Amino acid sequence: MVAAVRYETLLFDLDHTLLDSDASEIAAYAHTMAAIGLERPDDHFERYLRINHAMWAAVERGEIQPSEVRHRRFEQFVAEIGITADPMAMADEFVWGLGNFGDLYDGAREVLDQLAGQARLAMITNGLSDVQRARIERLDLARYFDVVVISSEVGVTKPRSEIFDIAFEQLGRPDKQTALMIGDSLTSDIRGGSDYDIATCWFNWRGSVAGPDAVITHEITQIGQLVEIVSTSAG
Ligand SMILES: [Mg+2]
Structure with a gap:
C-alpha cells in the first residue's frame, strides 16, 4: 500500500490553467x-x-x-x-x-479560495512581466500566492529546473515530496515538474493525448477536480 501524500505546496501555471488566455x-x-x-x-x-x-x-x-x-x-x-x-x-x-482582458476560468477562483486555506500556493509562469503583473493586480490574485515567479523577471523559463529552484528558495525550501505542479502544458509544466522530481497534475482540458515520455502523476479535465486530489491525499 502506498503511503498517503499530502500536497502542502501547490505550484500553479497561470495561462490556460487558471486564466482563459x-x-x-x-x-x-x-x-x-x-x-x-x-x-x-x-x-x-x-x-x-x-x-x-x-x-x-x-x-x-x-x-x-x-x-x-x-x-x-x-x-x-x-x-x-x-x-x-x-x-x-x-x-x-x-x-x-x-x-x-480575460478572466479566470469558471471555477478557478473557488479552487484557489479553497486550496489557499489548505496549502501554500506559488505561481510559476513563462509569461511576460508587465502582462502577468497587470493580470495579478486586476484579478486580485496576489492574496492567494505566497510566491510569484515570472520567467521574464528571473531570466529562466519552465521547464528548466532553475525556475523551480527560485520558487522553492522563495518558499523556504519546502519538502519536494509534498509539492505538486499544476499546469496545462506537457512541455513546460509537466516536463518541468517531473524533471524537478515533484508530482505533477496535468490540466488536460483540451482532451489531448500525452506522449509515452510524459511523466504525469495526476490528470484532470476540470480545475475543480484538483481539490479532490489535494484533499484525498491528506494523511
Ligand atoms: Mg499554461
Missing part, C-alpha cells in the same frame, strides 16, 4: 489591430497564432528570451503580411490588452 489573446489582438487600423484582422489571426506559438516554443527550448517575444512576434507578423506598422507600438498595445 484564449479570450485574453483574442481581445488583445482585436485591440492591437484596431489601434493600427488593420482591415479585416480576423483574416490574419491564424497567422498571428502560428507565429506566437513558434516563438514560445523557442522560449521553452531556451533559444530566445520571453522579453524578445514581446516585439519579435509583431516584427514577423508585419513582415509576413506586408504592412507598414511599428512592431514596438503594436507590442505595447498588445501587452496592454493581454493585461486588461
Whole structure:
C-alpha cells in the first residue's frame, strides 16, 4: 500500500490553467489591430497564432528570451503580411490588452479560495512581466500566492529546473515530496515538474493525448477536480 501524500505546496501555471488566455489573446489582438487600423484582422489571426506559438516554443527550448517575444512576434507578423506598422507600438498595445482582458476560468477562483486555506500556493509562469503583473493586480490574485515567479523577471523559463529552484528558495525550501505542479502544458509544466522530481497534475482540458515520455502523476479535465486530489491525499 502506498503511503498517503499530502500536497502542502501547490505550484500553479497561470495561462490556460487558471486564466482563459484564449479570450485574453483574442481581445488583445482585436485591440492591437484596431489601434493600427488593420482591415479585416480576423483574416490574419491564424497567422498571428502560428507565429506566437513558434516563438514560445523557442522560449521553452531556451533559444530566445520571453522579453524578445514581446516585439519579435509583431516584427514577423508585419513582415509576413506586408504592412507598414511599428512592431514596438503594436507590442505595447498588445501587452496592454493581454493585461486588461480575460478572466479566470469558471471555477478557478473557488479552487484557489479553497486550496489557499489548505496549502501554500506559488505561481510559476513563462509569461511576460508587465502582462502577468497587470493580470495579478486586476484579478486580485496576489492574496492567494505566497510566491510569484515570472520567467521574464528571473531570466529562466519552465521547464528548466532553475525556475523551480527560485520558487522553492522563495518558499523556504519546502519538502519536494509534498509539492505538486499544476499546469496545462506537457512541455513546460509537466516536463518541468517531473524533471524537478515533484508530482505533477496535468490540466488536460483540451482532451489531448500525452506522449509515452510524459511523466504525469495526476490528470484532470476540470480545475475543480484538483481539490479532490489535494484533499484525498491528506494523511
Ligand atoms: Mg499554461
